[in-house]
Amino acid sequence: MTVMTSPVDTSLLAEIAREFAGRADAHDRAGSFAHENIDRLRAAGLLTLVVPREFGGAGRGLSAAAKVVGAIAEGDPSTALVLSMQYISHAAIGRSSLWPPSARARVFSDGGLINALRVEPMLGSPARGGLPETVARRDGDAWRISGHKIYATGIPALRWLLVWARADIDGQVKVGSWLVPADAPGVSVVETWDHAGMRATCSHDVVLQDVAVPADHAVDVRSPHEWIADPQQAAWNTVLIAAVYDGIARAARDWLVGWLNDRVPSNLGAPLATLPRFQEAVGDIEARLLVNRRLIADSARRVDQDPVPLPAAEAGLVKHVATGNAIAVVEKALSLTGNHGLSRRHPLERHHRNVLCSRVHTPQDDSILIAAGRDALGVRAA
Numbered sequence: 001m002t003v004m005t006s007p008v009d010t011s012l013l014a015e016i017a018r019e020f021a022g023r024a025d026a027h028d029r030a031g032s033f034a035h036e037n038i039d040r041l042r043a044a045g046l047l048t049l050v051v052p053r054e055f056g057g058a059g060r061g062l063s064a065a066a067k068v069v070g071a072i073a074e075g076d077p078s079t080a081l082v083l084s085m086q087y088i089s090h091a092a093i094g095r096s097s098l099w100p101p102s103a104r105a106r107v108f109s110d111g112g113l114i115n116a117l118r119v120e121p122m123l124g125s126p127a128r129g130g131l132p133e134t135v136a137r138r139d140g141d142a143w144r145i146s147g148h149k150i151y152a153t154g155i156p157a158l159r160w161l162l163v164w165a166r167a168d169i170d171g172q173v174k175v176g177s178w179l180v181p182a183d184a185p186g187v188s189v190v191e192t193w194d195h196a197g198m199r200a201t202c203s204h205d206v207v208l209q210d211v212a213v214p215a216d217h218a219v220d221v222r223s224p225h226e227w228i229a230d231p232q233q234a235a236w237n238t239v240l241i242a243a244v245y246d247g248i249a250r251a252a253r254d255w256l257v258g259w260l261n262d263r264v265p266s267n268l269g270a271p272l273a274t275l276p277r278f279q280e281a282v283g284d285i286e287a288r289l290l291v292n293r294r295l296i297a298d299s300a301r302r303v304d305q306d307p308v309p310l311p312a313a314e315a316g317l318v319k320h321v322a323t324g325n326a327i328a329v330v331e332k333a334l335s336l337t338g339n340h341g342l343s344r345r346h347p348l349e350r351h352h353r354n355v356l357c358s359r360v361h362t363p364q365d366d367s368i369l370i371a372a373g374r375d376a377l378g379v380r381a382a
Helices: 010-030 035-043 062-075 077-095 101-110 231-262 276-305 312-337 347-360 365-377
Strands: 113-117 135-139 142-152 158-169 172-181 187-190 204-214 218-222
Touching: 010 035, 010 062, 010 077, 010 347, 035 077, 062 077, 062 231, 062 276, 077 101, 077 113, 077 231, 101 158, 101 172, 113 142, 142 158, 142 172, 158 218, 172 204, 231 276, 231 312, 231 347, 276 312, 312 347, 312 365
Parallel strands: 113 158, 135 158
Antiparallel strands: 135 142, 142 204, 158 172, 172 218, 187 204
């Protein structure tokens, strides 16, 4: 897939981010999905940013995707997370040699939102092993799929579901993804999402009851042992997740800087920003954000330009370092503002709840550090 490298319109991104920020609090309080944000992204051509040009997309790479996701996250990180899942899925489909051309064309030409539904109530994250309980069975010229998925990020607006399931094919267990239209008969949404943070992702449960899809919608199905880590997929996932939470940290920094300049205690007679201890603390924030900015940009550039993929262990560390810095930035801002920062009148409280959600995304910190440690020590996984 050819990667286009023309600059992203930063002024447009800033305008959209401000617009999204204006309604982020209302969607957070209500736990409602920002359909209007998705409409705005569609109108700006951003939903098809990484779709190949031959299918009507912009054909952009990870660098452009990370820049867009990070900017949108400053306004509304829930929308940015939904967008990141779109980009991760589109990039994987574009690279795949296994997807039937008809199914690929259908998804790319449609322009609708897509996300992978992998996690289950009993299985947990597939990244930690185990077979899904969701089952696909062949029925003539169709597949019929039944199962229960949780944490379906963006489900109120999804057009396509990539359902992780298992099937018995010629007496052998196969595992993989089936492409399911979100409005197919038998697909139902159970509104379970009532989270502390990232509330407007509306990551509800999805139940599939004997859902029929065409034969060519078994888009990537393999034997379990054939599923090995894809370095490109790992890099897209970790870099864009890092960009989402770095965007939250930058929004927290911006609010903090404004507050410190506006806050003039009567006993001081000058803004808090004039005090060395606050200057030092903001300097520490700037250092962490600099590391994130360089780390995300360099990793994305390497994926776009280097024929050797970013090693999976290194890709995991990108997420670990960037999200750890993002959490530290927001917590530092809270320590400086006290009760003001924890008040729901101010966005910092929401930024804090949102940034903590970085810890739940695959790969989690323990898996990242074990993989990096094994890689450094030359120890193979058991």
